[in-house]
Amino acid sequence: MKYKNGWNGLTLAEFSFNSWNCLDFYDLSVIVGFDVSMQIIPNTGGPMVTCLSKQCSDAYLFPANNT
Numbered sequence: 001m002k003y004k005n006g007w008n009g010l011t012l013a014e015f016s017f018n019s020w021n022c023l024d025f026y027d028l029s030v031i032v033g034f035d036v037s038m039q040i041i042p043n044t045g046g047p048m049v050t051c052l053s054k055q056c057s058d059a060y061l062f063p064a065n066n067t
Helices: none
Strands: 011-016 025-029 038-042 049-051
Touching: 011 049, 025 038
Parallel strands: none
Antiparallel strands: 011 025, 038 049
16 A cells, blocks of 8 residues: 555554445454554444454454455
């Protein structure tokens, strides 16, 4: 990923609301780097995702990571 402006190497929290089949999606990504721990806790069910280090199992680690 290339940034035209801004910083590279940051932990990303990604959200997609009212998306496919009117569902909401969220994830954490450390593909471009890790700088801060994050946790997403949905208030209506769904899995909690946590990323405390650059090798966290709940985050996308590389572009083709679909698990």
